[in-house]
Amino acid sequence: MTKIINAPEAYVDESLAGLCLAHPSLRIVGDEGRVLVRSHVKSAGKVGIASGGGFGHLPLFCGYVGEGLLDACAVGNVFEGPTVGTSLDSIQQADTGAGVLCLIGNYGGDRMNFEMAGAMAADDGIRSELVLGTDDVASAPEDQMEKRRGVAGLLFAYKCAGAAAEEGRDLAEVTRIARKAVDRTRTIGFALAPCLMPGRDAPAFEVVPGTVEFGMGIHGEPGLWRKPFSSADAIASEMVDKLMAETVSETSSRVALMINSLGASPYEELFILHRSVRTLLSERGIDVARVMVGPFVTSMEMAGASVSLCFLDEELDTMLAAPATCPFWTVS
Amino acid sequence: MTKIINAPEAYVDESLAGLCLAHPSLRIVGDEGRVLVRSHVKSAGKVGIASGGGFGHLPLFCGYVGEGLLDACAVGNVFEGPTVGTSLDSIQQADTGAGVLCLIGNYGGDRMNFEMAGAMAADDGIRSELVLGTDDVASAPEDQMEKRRGVAGLLFAYKCAGAAAEEGRDLAEVTRIARKAVDRTRTIGFALAPCLMPGRDAPAFEVVPGTVEFGMGIHGEPGLWRKPFSSADAIASEMVDKLMAETVSETSSRVALMINSLGASPYEELFILHRSVRTLLSERGIDVARVMVGPFVTSMEMAGASVSLCFLDEELDTMLAAPATCPFWTVS
Amino acid sequence: MQITAQDISDAIARIQAGIEPLERRLNEADSHLGDGDTGTMLARMIGVMADQQAEPSGAVGTYLLQLAKVAARSTGSSFGTLIIAALMASGRATKDCDGIAPGDVSALVGVARTEMMARSGTGEGAKTVIDSLASLEAGTAGAVSRADLTQRALVATDAALEAFRALPCRVGRARIHEARSIGNDDPGMLAVALLLRAAVGARSEPCGKAG
Amino acid sequence: MQITAQDISDAIARIQAGIEPLERRLNEADSHLGDGDTGTMLARMIGVMADQQAEPSGAVGTYLLQLAKVAARSTGSSFGTLIIAALMASGRATKDCDGIAPGDVSALVGVARTEMMARSGTGEGAKTVIDSLASLEAGTAGAVSRADLTQRALVATDAALEAFRALPCRVGRARIHEARSIGNDDPGMLAVALLLRAAVGARSEPCGKAG
Ligand SMILES: Nc1ncnc2c1ncn2[C@@H]1O[C@H](COP(=O)(O)OP(=O)(O)O)[C@@H](O)[C@H]1O
Ligand SMILES: Nc1ncnc2c1ncn2[C@@H]1O[C@H](COP(=O)(O)OP(=O)(O)O)[C@@H](O)[C@H]1O
Ligand SMILES: [Mg+2]
Numbered sequence A, B: 001m002t003k004i005i006n007a008p009e010a011y012v013d014e015s016l017a018g019l020c021l022a023h024p025s026l027r028i029v030g031d032e033g034r035v036l037v038r039s040h041v042k043s044a045g046k047v048g049i050a051s052g053g054g055f056g057h058l059p060l061f062c063g064y065v066g067e068g069l070l071d072a073c074a075v076g077n078v079f080e081g082p083t084v085g086t087s088l089d090s091i092q093q094a095d096t097g098a099g100v101l102c103l104i105g106n107y108g109g110d111r112m113n114f115e116m117a118g119a120m121a122a123d124d125g126i127r128s129e130l131v132l133g134t135d136d137v138a139s140a141p142e143d144q145m146e147k148r149r150g151v152a153g154l155l156f157a158y159k160c161a162g163a164a165a166e167e168g169r170d171l172a173e174v175t176r177i178a179r180k181a182v183d184r185t186r187t188i189g190f191a192l193a194p195c196l197m198p199g200r201d202a203p204a205f206e207v208v209p210g211t212v213e214f215g216m217g218i219h220g221e222p223g224l225w226r227k228p229f230s231s232a233d234a235i236a237s238e239m240v241d242k243l244m245a246e247t248v249s250e251t252s253s254r255v256a257l258m259i260n261s262l263g264a265s266p267y268e269e270l271f272i273l274h275r276s277v278r279t280l281l282s283e284r285g286i287d288v289a290r291v292m293v294g295p296f297v298t299s300m301e302m303a304g305a306s307v308s309l310c311f312l313d314e315e316l317d318t319m320l321a322a323p324a325t326c327p328f329w330t331v332s
Numbered sequence C, D: 001m002q003i004t005a006q007d008i009s010d011a012i013a014r015i016q017a018g019i020e021p022l023e024r025r026l027n028e029a030d031s032h033l034g035d036g037d038t039g040t041m042l043a044r045m046i047g048v049m050a051d052q053q054a055e056p057s058g059a060v061g062t063y064l065l066q067l068a069k070v071a072a073r074s075t076g077s078s079f080g081t082l083i084i085a086a087l088m089a090s091g092r093a094t095k096d097c098d099g100i101a102p103g104d105v106s107a108l109v110g111v112a113r114t115e116m117m118a119r120s121g122t123g124e125g126a127k128t129v130i131d132s133l134a135s136l137e138a139g140t141a142g143a144v145s146r147a148d149l150t151q152r153a154l155v156a157t158d159a160a161l162e163a164f165r166a167l168p169c170r171v172g173r174a175r176i177h178e179a180r181s182i183g184n185d186d187p188g189m190l191a192v193a194l195l196l197r198a199a200v201g202a203r204s205e206p207c208g209k210a211g
């Protein structure tokens, strides 16, 4: 797990600099240089969408700044939420007068910081709402939804909220739609190998080689069970069972699907997993309206994958279909 | 290096099936189900572009089938070229009467197979030309260019040839442009960790942890030297020096740049490397006209990266800027 | 007798002067079950606080709010954010005070604790910094002098560590290893004890656990 | 006395009957420096050849071209492609022959060798299948009977292995480890020797290297 880096303490800032050099549609702003915004001025009166979180999950979070998606993103250090100050900057940057929806993962620090930033923004006369992604079904039982973490499924909320904002809907509406997307999205992942924090000698958590850590979080939070890996079909079946056992699965038989690499698992394997998942979904009569397969929400070089389902209604379907462009996701 | 697979012998076919399910713009055809073509019928009279090669390098080769890029692609087994029969199928599929350019990497087996396929196609009245990518500067000295392997830089040839074909140019012209793109493109890569062939217990080649294998090929062909990894800046400097020492670097100070992950090295690191490379290029007065950073030509979960430069003239610049769409690369 | 902004500033300078061993010790405590950064985060925050140019004259509250503001740009960790929240709440509560009487410190700690609980949604008994503040609040009530306050505070923070050491942790990352958290000090609680010692220039180790 | 299409078909059936040890042995030989698949590739190719429905009546060349056609869809390996090329060239050269006289086999091997060299761009002396064919071509010239042909062929392929074992390999993957290739048989050359033995039903191991 040798990393292509200079110094651990420069990891985040050099990576952000390289990202913006590659994608001039992104610009770095903010007192600490930790807020990414769109380079092109957005229409005044549009509800702003801000997000933020720890670094090490590219393309999440800041890679999704772009038309029809985020307006601004606060960037923390590796696996550490953005500061209150940076979070505040991101809200201010996203605002054009119509208020800001903050759409973040449900991690203690991130939530607290965005709440404090929201309170500070309110002192400056900026209205904001906070919606927390809670799609990771492994992170808490369904009756403790408020404890669940947000992972890859956050992208569906970005997309739906972004489309609603781009359409000119007001803050209440954009918030409602984001919340609906969160409510109807579920993710389950598994890890096959850990990742290393820059500057450390050994991974902070262990995944025994040959073993699946089912439900492991994107920071290495322990999973639901571990056992030897058997096959793509078998793990797909465990995942689909887990996702379809959620109450939300009764609301719709039409889904958006994401097969996501946690980092090191290559496209070849994602597509094998995708094939398995598709077979299982079609056996259950589930219609896949749209699909994304790739590295969308990662943990640096962690190996493994996640499967996300967003159970669609007409409104979410429309929002997901609306045009959007950012460096890592284009819908046209 | 646990792989998300079912059976090693199903690796390629299941992965291709999952790819086409995810991207309906691609369709599987051919006697062995090993040729990928565009789903939409292309205009008759357009010169066809065919490619092919071993599997395990996704998105290369077959991921680049799409408008303004490839028409058909022959797929082999892992790290093993497509059969003569499959290669022939890809040529037949790509042909709409205006002839076919075969654009492949310079690997013994692949070249022989496409040559034989070309001869068989000629028996059926299909004209074809063969252009071999030779961008890997580590694979042979500059005066033995004909021995050099084709790696990530092949994409620039795909793009330029694809654009020329889409414009309606004839086979001779498309071939000339592809050859020019090959002539003006150089790549250097380095590996930090090996990959595992499906079904094997151990990697077929070694990369000592903490060590850079400078110039290693995408199948693990030994590199130019190995030493402990020091920093992104240092490796970038070795790479840029190596690329700029090529004679072609005198032809142009305007380049297209690709920073490519060999598989497991995540975006965070690619962007750090990109930043280093950009600094070095700008110190040398090189103008970067376009840039791609991501996993474009991989070796499954191999860790490491490559840097490719295409030294532009006006014609190549125009060809690279032309619109193109495939599942992994869009220019608009 | 009152504690002024200048006193707080001096305390921060004393903490900063001995930050290195404190940083190491807290990182070590956090590395048992957490991500090993409590010390680093705290050192970063103390550093910007010690650096800040604003004059610690005027109202205590104004100074505390200034500290909160610079701290808010220094760290994204949970513990840091809770300190910032506490500084803001206690700053607002002392906006018009030139000084705080030793007997009023308990109430101010209560303000900080209440705010931390509101922000984090964490109750008492979860083995966090909040439990240290609760103990501090109770133990310093009725302090009659600065010396008395210091003595009571040292006793209270030690008592909190002692009381919770054998209990499991119920929040954050360590929660997932509840059982393994038994027998170890919570890094946030340990931080309170060490900060207090450094602030008042006490030499002793907190409650006999040599770390 | 002439070798007919049916004879070739029978030989393929004999090879197929004993393919498993041959496959293992060749994979092992290729795994020293190559990717360890020479046997697998060859077995796949022999399999489709043995399976194919076409009647081995009629001209030898027609049959050889049919074999080439099915082989062309069975493998993407370099060795496989060279065999396919050789089958096509020798098939075209014998399109009108009902049989091949033992004395004409040498010339036909020459046709195959020439085509392999043209396709691969590899010359003699690089320690490849081409060198086995060159030896076979020279050794079988002037064969007067089928028994004589068999005898000469066995000697010639063994001699080639023997002559090249101590030399370095100069093409393909093994080239990059030139030095390490010394002392090992080239898998393509070994394949020729083993295929010949299996085809004629010989029991002995090629030239004393037990593998
Ligand atoms: N949700 C919470 N409620 C109360 N206290 C918390 C919470 N999260 C963290 N803490 C306190 O912060 C300490 C950890 O601080 P630190 O290591 O800086 O944070 P992080 O967990 O973000 O790395 C814990 O020991 C605990 O005292
Ligand atoms: N370029 C070449 N020229 C001549 N012979 C070759 C060439 N490449 C491979 N061979 C022959 O093929 C054999 C390897 O076959 P095989 O393992 O099936 O191919 P691959 O190298 O594609 O895995 C070598 O031992 C050699 O005899
Ligand atoms: Mg911590």
Ligand SMILES: [Mg+2]
Pocket: A079, A080, C035, C037, C077, C078
């Ligand atoms: Mg932390």
Ligand SMILES: [Mg+2]
Pocket: D030, D034, D035, D036, D037, D038, D077
């Ligand atoms: Mg081989």
Ligand SMILES: [Mg+2]
Pocket: B079, B080, D035, D037, D077, D078
């Ligand atoms: Mg091979």
